[in-house]
Amino acid sequence: MLKELFLRRKFFLFIFVVGIGGSFQFGFNVSAINAPSEYIKNFINETWIHRYETPLQEYSMMLLWSFIVSVYPVGGLVGAQFAALLTVKYGRKKSMLFSNIVAIISALIMGFSKMARSFEMIVVGRFLYGISIGIGLVAHGLYLGETAPKEIRGVVCLTRAVFNALGKCMGLVIGLREILGDEDKWHLLLAFSGLPALIQLITLPWFPESPRYLLMEKGNRALCIDALQRLWSPGDFTEEVDEMIAEQAQAQGTTKSNLLQLFCDKTVRCQLLTGVIVSAGMQLSGVNIIYFYANDVYRQLGFTKDKILYVGIGTSGIEILTSLICGFVIERAGRKVLLWKGYSFMALWILLLIITLSLKEYFTWITYCSLVFIFAYIFTFGIGPGTVSGVLPLEIFTQSNRSIALVAANSLQWLSLFVLGLVFPFVVDVLGPFSFFLFFGSCTFTSLFMFYILPETKGKTLLQINEEFKKLHEVKGVICLSLCKKPAPNQTVVLSTIL
Numbered sequence: 001m002l003k004e005l006f007l008r009r010k011f012f013l014f015i016f017v018v019g020i021g022g023s024f025q026f027g028f029n030v031s032a033i034n035a036p037s038e039y040i041k042n043f044i045n046e047t048w049i050h051r052y053e054t055p056l057q058e059y060s061m062m063l064l065w066s067f068i069v070s071v072y073p074v075g076g077l078v079g080a081q082f083a084a085l086l087t088v089k090y091g092r093k094k095s096m097l098f099s100n101i102v103a104i105i106s107a108l109i110m111g112f113s114k115m116a117r118s119f120e121m122i123v124v125g126r127f128l129y130g131i132s133i134g135i136g137l138v139a140h141g142l143y144l145g146e147t148a149p150k151e152i153r154g155v156v157c158l159t160r161a162v163f164n165a166l167g168k169c170m171g172l173v174i175g176l177r178e179i180l181g182d183e184d185k186w187h188l189l190l191a192f193s194g195l196p197a198l199i200q201l202i203t204l205p206w207f208p209e210s211p212r213y214l215l216m217e218k219g220n221r222a223l224c225i226d227a228l229q230r231l232w233s234p235g236d237f238t239e240e241v242d243e244m245i246a247e248q249a250q251a252q253g254t255t256k257s258n259l260l261q262l263f264c265d266k267t268v269r270c271q272l273l274t275g276v277i278v279s280a281g282m283q284l285s286g287v288n289i290i291y292f293y294a295n296d297v298y299r300q301l302g303f304t305k306d307k308i309l310y311v312g313i314g315t316s317g318i319e320i321l322t323s324l325i326c327g328f329v330i331e332r333a334g335r336k337v338l339l340w341k342g343y344s345f346m347a348l349w350i351l352l353l354i355i356t357l358s359l360k361e362y363f364t365w366i367t368y369c370s371l372v373f374i375f376a377y378i379f380t381f382g383i384g385p386g387t388v389s390g391v392l393p394l395e396i397f398t399q400s401n402r403s404i405a406l407v408a409a410n411s412l413q414w415l416s417l418f419v420l421g422l423v424f425p426f427v428v429d430v431l432g433p434f435s436f437f438l439f440f441g442s443c444t445f446t447s448l449f450m451f452y453i454l455p456e457t458k459g460k461t462l463l464q465i466n467e468e469f470k471k472l473h474e475v476k477g478v479i480c481l482s483l484c485k486k487p488a489p490n491q492t493v494v495l496s497t498i499l
Contacts, residue, residue: 011231014207015144015156019163021096021200022140023390025103025133025193027167029072031316032193033126035175035309036186041065043186044119064119066422071123073418075130077411082131083138084407088217092146093209095139100197100204102132107194114187122190129193134414138406145394145402146212147231149240154330154458157394161387162323169316176309207231215241216248247463261404270469271396272405274454278339279409281446282389283416285346286439287381311371315378322382334458335388335395336450342384343447349377350440357433385446395457395465 033040041061048056056064079099086095106128113121140160148156175181180189208214208227215224221241228237263272330338356370397405427435455468 010233011147014147014231015159017200017203017207018096018140018143019159020196021100021103021204022136022143023160023164024167024170024196025129026076026137027164027169028171028193028196029126029129029133029167030171031168031312032171032175032189033069033072034312035172035181036189037065039183039186040068040119040122042183043114047117047119050117062426066426068119068123068126070418070422072126072130073414075127075132076134076137076414077130077418079131079134079136080138080407080410080414081134083135083410084404086135087139087142087403091209091213092139092143093204093207095135096143097201097204099132099135099139100201102128102135103197104194104201106132107191107197111187111191111194113190125190130414132197134410138403138410141390141394141406141410142213142403143210146210147227149232153395154335154391155327157391158323158326158330158387160390161326161382162320164390165316165319165323165382165386169313169320172309172313172316181309211240212244215244243463265401267470268397268401268405270453271401271466272408274396274469275393275405275409276412277446277449278389278392279413280416281343281442281449282385283413283420284439284442285343285381285385285446286350286420286436286442287378287386315375318375318378319382319386322379323387326383326387329383330388330391330458334456335392336454336456338384338388339392339454340447340450342380342388343443343450345380346377346385347440347443347447349373349380350436350443353377354433354436354440357436392457396469 044064045056045061048054083095086098090098106125109121109128110125113119113125141157144157144160145153173179174192175189180186180192208230209223211224211227211231214220214227224241224244225237228240229235326338350373353370353373356366356373360366360370393406393409394402424435427438455465457465457468
């Protein structure tokens with residue numbers, strides 16, 4: 001599969017260009033805020049003293065810092081709503097270009113925040129970054145899912161997870177004190193996202209719009225074939241075009257223009273529930289909390305300040321490695337197996353982590369056991385849920401519903417991230433290591449859902465996957481109908497005898 005992807009060199013380059021302005025930006029902004037956290041807090045306190053001649057209280061500082069961290073997913077939630085309109089009306093390509101412009105404006109605001117002595121500019125910049133990435137993530141997912149050949153669709157779509165992990169690692173590396181993570185250059189670190197946005201803004205116009213979007217939403221067969229040839233290399237794409245036309249004919253009159261219509265459609269309820277569980281489960285697994293509050297988490301483990309950033313780089317490096325490994329196994333093992341087994345093992349590692357964190361006061365060596373369990377947790381996340389969760393929502397919805405469905409999934413993902421980002425520091429302060437039971441419960445529930453409900457999607461066309469969910473919906477309807485029927489007289493007697 002990867003060999004076939006490499007042979008299509010232009011498509012390989014397309015994946016890179018789309019990725020640096022999509023999930024890379026998400027990962028970078030999750031981790032980059034962590035390295036300069038101490039300097040930003042000092043900057044806020046100094047600014048407060050300069051204005052009001054009195055320092056901020058510790059509780060007020062924690063609340064303000066939590067707000068700076070969590071305003072990013074608020075912007076992402078807003079951006080996801082804009083993405084619903086932009087991707088349908090203007091296409092995937094133009095939506096990404098627009099998100100780059102917002103990112104560059106955000107970078108300028110962040111870059112001048114220190115000079116202006118305004119921590120409010122950091123809040124505004126983080127919010128605008130969220131809007132930019134909220135749009136970019138939806139457009140990135142749609143763009144990849146609609147341009148990938150069926151045979152390597154899983155490998156192509158999981159590159160979202162690879163760029164996400166790469167962004168997290170880059171945020172930590174550039175955040176080192178030797179680069180941009182010191183007291184003099186932290187504002188440049190916050191503004192760094194403007195650079196990949198500028199690169200994509202310059203390079204993306206050289207690539208075509210999504211072939212599926214051109215044919216199924218714009219009705220232009222010639223441009224669709226031209227886009228396929230430019231992305232996949234010259235060839236005969238009659239079969240692919242016919243498949244798109246068949247999918248369009250089946251979905252005639254069922255296109256959704258907003259989330260309410262999607263929620264009210266019973267025929268896609270199973271797909272929608274699956275997308276919701278996949279998106280919420282990934283965030284409630286707790287992996288991004290480790291990046292948001294890495295200093296606090298690793299300090300709980302007993303690591304000294306000078307080692308914390310390097311430990312964080314190690315964990316993000318593991319996530320990159322496992323995301324790449326998943327590319328070799330996703331088309332063989334399948335999505336379902338990687339998801340339910342992945343969440344099962346993640347629940348196990350979290351449970352062991354809670355135990356070791358609770359015992360760290362009694363044994364000096366147990367801190368290293370905790371670190372091993374964190375590495376095992378991130379390894380499992382990267383090779384399963386972290387990569388497959390980005391692929392699945394693109395496969396279970398047809399073209400008529402995919403844009404709105406992806407917005408719904410991303411919105412829930414941003415909302416979960418916001419709640420965790422705002423609340424988690426206070427929960428840790430009260431519950432300590434037992435706060436991780438939230439993630440244990442989430443991983444356990446998601447694993448059970450994937451095992452019992454999710455159908456396998458590997459190697460199937462979008463129409464075949466849609467038929468699998470229709471069968472699931474019909475089975476569910478039959479079960480509900482049989483439960484609601486009144487029992488026959490002889491059944492009532494039997495039931496009374498049993499009771």
